[in-house]
Amino acid sequence: MGRFDGKVAFITGAARGQGRNHAIRLAEEGADIIAVDICKQIDTIPYALSRPEDLEETVALIEKLGRRVVAVEADVLDAAAMVAAVKQGVDELGRIDIVLANAGVAPHSVDELDAVQVFMDTIAINLGGVRNAVAAAAPYMIAQGDGGAIVITSSTQGLSGAGGTGTGATDGYVASKHGVVGLMRSWANWLAPHMIRVNTVHPTGVMTKMIDNESMGAFVAQSPHLADAMANLMPVPVVDIEDITNAVLYLVSDDGRYVTGVTLPVDAGFGVK
Numbered sequence: 001m002g003r004f005d006g007k008v009a010f011i012t013g014a015a016r017g018q019g020r021n022h023a024i025r026l027a028e029e030g031a032d033i034i035a036v037d038i039c040k041q042i043d044t045i046p047y048a049l050s051r052p053e054d055l056e057e058t059v060a061l062i063e064k065l066g067r068r069v070v071a072v073e074a075d076v077l078d079a080a081a082m083v084a085a086v087k088q089g090v091d092e093l094g095r096i097d098i099v100l101a102n103a104g105v106a107p108h109s110v111d112e113l114d115a116v117q118v119f120m121d122t123i124a125i126n127l128g129g130v131r132n133a134v135a136a137a138a139p140y141m142i143a144q145g146d147g148g149a150i151v152i153t154s155s156t157q158g159l160s161g162a163g164g165t166g167t168g169a170t171d172g173y174v175a176s177k178h179g180v181v182g183l184m185r186s187w188a189n190w191l192a193p194h195m196i197r198v199n200t201v202h203p204t205g206v207m208t209k210m211i212d213n214e215s216m217g218a219f220v221a222q223s224p225h226l227a228d229a230m231a232n233l234m235p236v237p238v239v240d241i242e243d244i245t246n247a248v249l250y251l252v253s254d255d256g257r258y259v260t261g262v263t264l265p266v267d268a269g270f271g272v273k
């Protein structure tokens with residue numbers, strides 16, 4: 001018996017990184033997965049986003065566990081594509097119980113050419129994309145009448161402005177990650193009568209391709225104060241993907257059945273510095 005037997009989870013940004021790991025761990029515990037990722041590049045993002053092979057690898061890993069998966073290459077900015085992906089998933093897998101609005105970008109760069117566009121794109125993807133994913137799924141969850149759980153991946157930068165540099169990327173990232181807290185609080189009110197819970201998780205640095213790339217490396221190197229500003233209280237530079245997955249699985253499982261409207265940091269003490 002798995003904690004998620006018979007459940008279906010819709011996950012954005014599932015081709016790699018945290019999203020892939022959440023998908024695999026949910027599948028290991030019995031869930032079927034609707035996996036969405038963009039699988040192509042966006043002009044203002046200075047590091048490689050996922051490729052089709054990444055999403056294919058996620059699919060293979062889930063199927064190896066004996067679970068079913070519906071994988072869709074789609075941009076979270078495309079509201080109609082989110083609706084279509086959820087519909088396809090529910091048509092094929094029968095239901096939807098869990099939403100992980102995890103897709104996001106962090107386009108930090110030393111040679112930001114268009115700060116306004118970077119800011120707008122970051123807000124659109126990290127905030128608007130979360131809106132589109134949840135708006136696509138919630139009507140099905142309400143109609144189903146069995147409750148459910150939604151987790152939005154925010155950041156320590158969704159609770160703090162430490163390390164702000166006045167660039168389009170840091171402003172957009174911090175504003176968008178704070179913004180999803182507002183969405184979460186509003187949706188927790190909207191969905192509680194349906195026994196659907198909504199929470200945010202706030203990771204400190206996690207060694208994924210979002211921060212483990214040349215652009216981010218150069219950005220941090222040019223502003224030595226950032227290393228101090230972004231340091232955790234506990235003496236660990238980053239946490240593991242598994243640490244975030246453990247928190248997410250707690251929030252979407254029955255262990256967290258009366259937890260809604262909370263901002264859960266997984267931050268090695270960053271937030272109380």
Ligand SMILES: NC(=O)c1ccc[n+]([C@@H]2O[C@H](COP(=O)([O-])OP(=O)(O)OC[C@H]3O[C@@H](n4cnc5c(N)ncnc54)[C@H](O)[C@@H]3O)[C@@H](O)[C@H]2O)c1
Pocket residue numbers: 012013014015016017018019036037038039049050074075076077102103104105106125129153154155156202203204205206207208209210211
């Ligand atoms: N890595 C960190 O240090 C860190 C810290 C705090 C929060 N986060 C957040 O965690 C989440 C997951 O990031 P990650 O660390 O796994 O990085 P990642 O870059 O490996 O994964 C993000 C995924 O989102 C996808 N994506 C980006 N834009 C998209 C779009 N418009 N439509 C669909 N998919 C899109 C990417 O292709 C990628 O597969 C993000 O929301 C990120 O902001 C990351």
